Amino acid sequence: MSTKVVRNYVNGEWIESESKELLDITNPSTGEVIGRVPLSTRGEVDRAVEAAKQAFWDWRTTPPMARARYFFRLKEVLEDNFEDVVRVTSVDAGKTLDESRGELRRAIEMVEVACGIPSLMMGSSLEDVSNGIDCVSTRQPLGVFSAITPYNFPTMVPFWFWPFALACGNTFVVKPSEQDPLTQEQIFRFIDDEVGFPPGVLNMVNGGKEAVSAITENPDVKGVSFVGSSEVARIVYKKCGETGKRVQSLGGAKNFLVVMPDADLDTTVPAIIHAAYGCAGQRCLAASVVVAVGDIHEPLRDALVAAARNVRVGPGPEENIQMGPVISLAHKERVLSYIEKGIEEGADLILDGRQPDVKGDKGGFFVGPTIFDGLSPDMVIANEEIFGPVFGIMHAQNLDEAIDVVRKNPYGNATCIFTGKGKWAREFTYRAEASMMGINVGIAAPMAFFPFGGTKGSFFGDVKAHGSEVIDFFTDKKVIITRWI
Amino acid sequence: MSTKVVRNYVNGEWIESESKELLDITNPSTGEVIGRVPLSTRGEVDRAVEAAKQAFWDWRTTPPMARARYFFRLKEVLEDNFEDVVRVTSVDAGKTLDESRGELRRAIEMVEVACGIPSLMMGSSLEDVSNGIDCVSTRQPLGVFSAITPYNFPTMVPFWFWPFALACGNTFVVKPSEQDPLTQEQIFRFIDDEVGFPPGVLNMVNGGKEAVSAITENPDVKGVSFVGSSEVARIVYKKCGETGKRVQSLGGAKNFLVVMPDADLDTTVPAIIHAAYGCAGQRCLAASVVVAVGDIHEPLRDALVAAARNVRVGPGPEENIQMGPVISLAHKERVLSYIEKGIEEGADLILDGRQPDVKGDKGGFFVGPTIFDGLSPDMVIANEEIFGPVFGIMHAQNLDEAIDVVRKNPYGNATCIFTGKGKWAREFTYRAEASMMGINVGIAAPMAFFPFGGTKGSFFGDVKAHGSEVIDFFTDKKVIITRWI
């Protein structure tokens, strides 16, 4: 990969952006510039939307089963080029090879579910809603949809949306993160070469704020799916509110992991470590705060520190690495500032990752595994999303206290409990307010056939991502009432 | 009914508003003032929301089946007091007795569907989403919801929402229209006396703009259902976008009725007349424009005029009346101004209802059945919602031209076709853009077990009103992933 300029993909063609504004794409593991990404103009977005709009009717009248066949093909293509995509992601986003593999696997799972569209998009029917009058509801696609996706899962997140949208008969414009756009470019290359959706059905435009504005303001865009920080998620939700669009806006998270006194440390500790340091903590499903209930506090703390120390930090694309860098220098500084903040607030820094020992580091944006103890619910580091390899331990007297902390937190993405007791688990899942819950699994993502998304400050909208539920977002239920005379 | 002041119903108690601002409630059939309605303050709305919030947890932990039992009881209560409610509505809103009966029947149908909540709110489950890991999704209520409802169906529209919301375990604040709040007051009296939801579970606050703002801004309100004009629907959608709430916002309509050359006039004409003049045209399902295709234009036009002339206009509560007044003097003037506009634009006023002959009229807000011929798609009266007993006839050469008109119109609520041919009907329902479609039934409302709502400028959001679909609006799908260790 040379310092090439990423292109847009519009109407079945690769197009160089006309934009004068370009950003460097940096390999987070080395700090090297590996490409440039254009901040496409409003006009470029509008042309992509127009291409999608033009492609709509032919695609919408293609039978669902015929549309599904493209996804069967897409699955094969992604399987065949699996490691090629993985390598690009690891360079582009600084993820370990296994992390890159993991998210591509998830992306493929989305495609697998989209293959079932004939069953998933059925409407319903009833004879004689009144004498001799029948009623049928049918799900019809709406037109052009768009997704604005984040840097932390450059492979997977776009797949949460567009395969379902297209399978339903819509056309699409994807705007990947400008921080690591190489992955989607690579994927689109395979799609262009080997899948061959009709021109205009699937489009990609690179860009930043102007592109986001253009998407949320273009009247031909029927709905927008956003994934990113809560701050921007609120803005996108608000913008779509202004322009009257459908919107599902997934924001940030502060995920609590409650460890009960009976938890099995042999499985709990690796699960927490994985949740905390996977993707260098840059996940809306990252472990944010461990709530140790009762006496388990000390042994848990010690085991976590011991395990965290052993995490092998290094360049994403290298073998045997367990944690890569964060995405950028700016983000590294933001993470470090939260560590400073924690110290300042009086939390106890029991593992300090500010100066990680990374062999052969040539300038990567590394932060080492970091752990605070002694968190209290009112601290900034217990409430704001850090999005780095930093978590804190809080001590609670009992389950009620732990649930209370989860309920009061402004976010509501994911949470989990470690216990062998059914009663504690049920109490927790019933009362804690977060929409994705784990019992002894760490912070787990729902599979592609279940919905993904949170509540409270983590999600704005009503229909979540992927699963059969997302079909509701991408279709309009048309109700047809018939009396033949 | 004396000129009493309508009260709010909060936390299981009837409360006099502290507001200094009161509006007159007028009997549209006579112009008499029959009561006064307070424009409740932000503080009053907030206290209702707080009552609902406090009532939430106990209601949420009540088993769905036990919640359903309140609705079985509610159905009985409404059946037992059917004619009492009907009379109030006819006085309050100027509707004919049959129209009042019709909407109360619809309201009861909503309650009947809500009785099925244990089946309707089921989540899903799958064993072994990974080895030894199971996944369950469960629908949980979110807290306080609210509905802001219009004057034209003072009985029915609140029932599109709150029975489903409550059945799901949420609590609720209803704000009825300030133009005819007596109907809901009457209904709430029966509910209070004979159904007895726990205090705070169901609340009603009367008011105007300030109350609407308070509802859309109160952070404890999780979602808002709005029904009204598209103008306000857009505002409510935008406001909820700003405050990050769930929102389903149903706006206005311009409903096209396409009459094909083979239509059976004996059934078509009454269906159009009913759709045009029911509720004096104040319906989001009103007949707005009749598109006569081909040679049927002349005979259809003549038959419509003849039938419209025979519509008996008079005071709503009287027997044997077929059309009552519009809601207010101001609205009457607005309707008349559209008639002027039509004349000005060159449409052919073939039936003029501006001076209706109403026996013993003591000052009601009557507009007689009005028909324009010679509409063209670019006229104001072919595009804006008149919301009165006025419709226009447009002539189209063929079905394609008719479908084109429907597709280009900014609204997309309902539409229908009159034909005996399957091919025409399918072509129409497949391509015309409106979400509620009739074939030989006029503009028909989906039954309570199907969703209600439009597309384009008629609906903002993704989840429609009532039916099994609305459960998605009133619940959060919590996904629980479990590995027992």
Place this chain on the structure above:
Amino acid sequence: MSTKVVRNYVNGEWIESESKELLDITNPSTGEVIGRVPLSTRGEVDRAVEAAKQAFWDWRTTPPMARARYFFRLKEVLEDNFEDVVRVTSVDAGKTLDESRGELRRAIEMVEVACGIPSLMMGSSLEDVSNGIDCVSTRQPLGVFSAITPYNFPTMVPFWFWPFALACGNTFVVKPSEQDPLTQEQIFRFIDDEVGFPPGVLNMVNGGKEAVSAITENPDVKGVSFVGSSEVARIVYKKCGETGKRVQSLGGAKNFLVVMPDADLDTTVPAIIHAAYGCAGQRCLAASVVVAVGDIHEPLRDALVAAARNVRVGPGPEENIQMGPVISLAHKERVLSYIEKGIEEGADLILDGRQPDVKGDKGGFFVGPTIFDGLSPDMVIANEEIFGPVFGIMHAQNLDEAIDVVRKNPYGNATCIFTGKGKWAREFTYRAEASMMGINVGIAAPMAFFPFGGTKGSFFGDVKAHGSEVIDFFTDKKVIITRWI
């Protein structure tokens, strides 16, 4: 109630049977004859079927919502006459008042679910299954269905079937147990007086073997629902196999209750006692064998014996009774013979109910609470259904051994586990072969909106009773493929 002769209810009329064969109906609490029941002839069954057949088309063309209204009414009628039905059941079947109340409550729950038929019986629809070709599936009723129901739940079991069948648009013939037909007679009287299904829609014929043969052989009966012993369930399944009918045949049970070492005895013991002695053990959900795992064996055994000793045995209709008699002298003898058998096989009879102390007993068919210890999996009393207040305790070393016992048993109706550990519960529900499973709830019946039925020797067929599933049994899914030309 005098020694009257029970009548049949056919075509909306009460009809005296022409049969010469009549059986005595006995009050099991006293041994008194309280009525006589005719063993209706084949001809009488055929006439009832013919009435149902004639009533079919009008009922089938009645809109589902209109059919549902009968069930809303039926619920009210049953609520209004609740205690009247309860008293008859307690006399007729010897059940305690609370048991009679319990099963009537369950019956009403079935009616409540049937009220939701418009949502439950929807088919599905998909546009463009091929270019321009749409497909709709619609559920259509089939004609006449019939249920043959047992004595142990004379109120509830018929309601598992006919409300759903009728709601779907079928017509029905019920054959209640000839041992306690007075309950259904009473219920049908209320239905006839106050609900008023159209004549022929719902019919009841009393009878025995000949009636059963007539039902399974009449070519106009489209499907049969049976509940009774496995022996007869197999016969009915076979007969319907011969005559090509739909059939769901629910047989007997041997229900294992596994108590893990961590079980909470304070809740476990009452749950077991309730499961064992409720309805004097005459339940397909009765506790048959308690499997005590590990050290809990002794304390559990002692607590069970202590609790069982305190069960107040007496005449069903009296207040404060906890267990009534079994249904007949013949059945009492059968139960006693199993106790003899257990002694003979070497099981340890730790509580002997053969000579129960019943105050003021005038000849009721009482068997007192009976417990064996030392059961082994190969004993007759560990494998055959006793259907009386007798259970045995088996000792297992660990959960695997307990699961093994459940898996090897020829029945597979219900089972349960008592433990606080999620892992044990999941292991058990995943591997034990029975279709209705309880975790810390004893042997619990699924609610009306979930399916009821077992596996292995407890159920023959594929579609279970009640819940949304039973709609599949009572309708034919018609698939309509349309290309309009």
Place this chain on the structure above:
Amino acid sequence: MSTKVVRNYVNGEWIESESKELLDITNPSTGEVIGRVPLSTRGEVDRAVEAAKQAFWDWRTTPPMARARYFFRLKEVLEDNFEDVVRVTSVDAGKTLDESRGELRRAIEMVEVACGIPSLMMGSSLEDVSNGIDCVSTRQPLGVFSAITPYNFPTMVPFWFWPFALACGNTFVVKPSEQDPLTQEQIFRFIDDEVGFPPGVLNMVNGGKEAVSAITENPDVKGVSFVGSSEVARIVYKKCGETGKRVQSLGGAKNFLVVMPDADLDTTVPAIIHAAYGCAGQRCLAASVVVAVGDIHEPLRDALVAAARNVRVGPGPEENIQMGPVISLAHKERVLSYIEKGIEEGADLILDGRQPDVKGDKGGFFVGPTIFDGLSPDMVIANEEIFGPVFGIMHAQNLDEAIDVVRKNPYGNATCIFTGKGKWAREFTYRAEASMMGINVGIAAPMAFFPFGGTKGSFFGDVKAHGSEVIDFFTDKKVIITRWI
């Protein structure tokens, strides 16, 4: 293909049958013997069932998504070897290449739907079915299933069942028709080489009556799917009734095609010809009787005869052939005897296919396109399934008369109407008794995601083949009620 002996496929291995009884496999286009098929013994069936039973637990505990992956792979394998399978089918069954392609395409569609198993096999869940008690239903596989399939669709029919059964976690034994077993042998070869289900998961046993008996009698077979004549379908249904198994038994058909006076002959005639002569009429969806309503009788008759004369009859595997031979000499004679019968009954033989002109015929079992006119409802040829290229024309005065004929016929598989009028189509689909209905599509098979099967004498059971419905056949819904203490 030499005259080899077909082998069984058991436990992942190709096994030569020990049976002494072998039948010749004949190429129906030439009469040549192309192989021999063993009539496997009961012991061989039992060993296959045993292998399936042994393989069950491991397969059942494989996550549904992992099971689905085998089907993604299977789809690829079948696509890659598409024409190889097609050629075998055309030789083996005498079908034209396009017919062979058509059924393989359908088979692949089944596999595509089975890929969606994680979504399709979800159970349901509800919190608080009672206070603090939750309920989950989960679909669990049952063990070993088996299908007994007919000669007329040697590729497709086995795929109606086993992909769904396996996807649900069951294991399987297929018994293909002994008349054309080479197709499945070929398919299994590809499956064995390139898909690699774990040994024992999928097995195939060739055979005849003894094998069928063995399948229906083996206690480890949990359910049987049968497709064939109604005569045998009844026997299999009865046998499974005796042995207490689940069973879905699809029998024969007599499919009526109603042509209304307004039908478009340009599309109607080819649709009828295709339905009548596709697969030489050997289809349960074959056109059996054309009911010409009113004046269309004459022009329709003439057009049908003209079109039928042009059907190119010849050896299946040759290019440009439109109709191949029937399966065997015996079957040819049976078809001819029906033609004799028709003549004898007084029907008017307007196209006689008894001596077809087939170029270069070397002894194939050819019957040419045959048409009777003047059928009356009581004739044998109007009631019995001929299963050859023979259909009759009946004349009806009006739609009611036509519907009456369909309703009275003992079969109820498929039917269709040709008309442009919605009213006639609705009247027909509502009242005619057959479960698969076409409107202007001839006799069309439901797609893989809808259910396949008839009613009356065409289907015995309740759950139909394929679609989401068949999941109910292949799983047991386990209901788990949990109260954590």
